[in-house]
Amino acid sequence: MSIAVIGAGKWGQALQFALSRNFTCKITSRQQKSIENFVNLEEALTCQYLIFALPAQVVRGWLETHFSFSGQKILVAAKGIEQGSGAFLNEIFANFVPEDHLSFLSGPSFASEVIQGLPTALVINSTNDILAKEFASFFPSFIKTYTSKDVIGAEVCGAYKNVLAIASGICDGLRLGNNARASLIARGLVEMRRFGKYFGAQDETFLGLSGAGDLFLTASSTLSRNYRVGLFLAEGKKLEDILIALGEVAEGVFTSAAIFELSLKHTIYTPIAHEIALILKGKEPRISVKDLLAD
Numbered sequence: 001m002s003i004a005v006i007g008a009g010k011w012g013q014a015l016q017f018a019l020s021r022n023f024t025c026k027i028t029s030r031q032q033k034s035i036e037n038f039v040n041l042e043e044a045l046t047c048q049y050l051i052f053a054l055p056a057q058v059v060r061g062w063l064e065t066h067f068s069f070s071g072q073k074i075l076v077a078a079k080g081i082e083q084g085s086g087a088f089l090n091e092i093f094a095n096f097v098p099e100d101h102l103s104f105l106s107g108p109s110f111a112s113e114v115i116q117g118l119p120t121a122l123v124i125n126s127t128n129d130i131l132a133k134e135f136a137s138f139f140p141s142f143i144k145t146y147t148s149k150d151v152i153g154a155e156v157c158g159a160y161k162n163v164l165a166i167a168s169g170i171c172d173g174l175r176l177g178n179n180a181r182a183s184l185i186a187r188g189l190v191e192m193r194r195f196g197k198y199f200g201a202q203d204e205t206f207l208g209l210s211g212a213g214d215l216f217l218t219a220s221s222t223l224s225r226n227y228r229v230g231l232f233l234a235e236g237k238k239l240e241d242i243l244i245a246l247g248e249v250a251e252g253v254f255t256s257a258a259i260f261e262l263s264l265k266h267t268i269y270t271p272i273a274h275e276i277a278l279i280l281k282g283k284e285p286r287i288s289v290k291d292l293l294a295d
């Protein structure tokens with residue numbers, strides 16, 4: 001069995017750490033890094049199993065430039081919707097990989113905790129149940145794995161919760177209180193369910209690890225990059241400066257624009273994501289709060 005992680009950022013390295021408990025797990029990235037079992041891209045691409053831990057916004061370009069399908073089984077670990085096209089990752093990957101070779105990872109998973117071997121529970125989502133079970137079996141005992149066929153549900157949850165985490169960071173940054181944050185998260189869950197149902201997601205996904213699990217985690221911790229973006233926006237910092245200081249990807253910034261466009265196109269009521277998209281374009285957060293309360 002050969003397995004490789006594509007992308008050696010925070011999440012790629014944490015996944016390689018976890019999968020190395022039971023197997024030799026290779027890793028590659030565009031810059032050479034001194035990590036055990038780091039290999040060049042050509043070698044990584046010969047592996048039977050590939051895990052993609054690249055930011056959602058670069059996935060299409062990366063696949064076009066580097067990837068040619070030769071039977072590899074894929075687990076996509078990114079969480080986001082492509083800005084501009086509004087494409088979900090499963091739609092992008094479908095241009096390059098047959099559906100029965102594709103699976104998607106979801107659930108509460110701060111890389112900084114996974115890389116310490118702290119426990120969590122994750123979901124492998126695939127229309128191919130055998131593939132999902134195969135990937136699920138690779139994870140070490142400190143990660144409990146479940147499988148699901150609700151690919152679009154898991155994708156919407158993983159992407160949408162990043163936008164809601166920005167909202168939650170803004171709420172806390174403005175010191176609106178615990179009641180406000182709980183209200184925001186609860187209404188956010190309703191909103192992301194409404195959005196997901198439009199695209200065919202199953203109800204139970206929103207109440208499980210991929211939905212409520214990952215949302216509660218990300219929207220209530222400074223370990224979340226997206227939540228921290230919200231905190232800094234509330235302090236009046238410029239988005240450009242926040243992202244430079246962060247130095248890592250905050251997918252919610254791009255996903256909020258994608259949700260904004262998709263919601264307008266399909267007439268889906270998404271007030272929180274709508275306000276976050278406007279705040280990221282310069283709207284004053286306190287005015288957004290007033291508008292949300294009045295809506």
Ligand SMILES: NC(=O)c1ccc[n+]([C@@H]2O[C@H](COP(=O)([O-])OP(=O)(O)OC[C@H]3O[C@@H](n4cnc5c(N)ncnc54)[C@H](O)[C@@H]3O)[C@@H](O)[C@H]2O)c1
Pocket residue numbers: 007008009010011012029030053054055056058062077078079080109110111112247248249251
């Ligand atoms: N960090 C986490 O806790 C975590 C957990 C679950 C899911 N994710 C998701 O995983 C994805 C990656 O996140 P991360 O935390 O590893 O981000 P990161 O910012 O730590 O790392 C991103 C990596 O992608 C590489 N990269 C960027 N543009 C590239 C390009 N054009 N070609 C090749 N490589 C490129 C960077 O060099 C970097 O190594 C995101 O979608 C994120 O939402 C992250």
Ligand SMILES: O=P(O)(O)OC[C@H](O)CO
Pocket residue numbers: 079107108109110111162165214217218223224225226227249250251
């Ligand atoms: O740090 P964030 O906000 O990108 O969140 C990381 C993970 O998605 C949490 O499950």
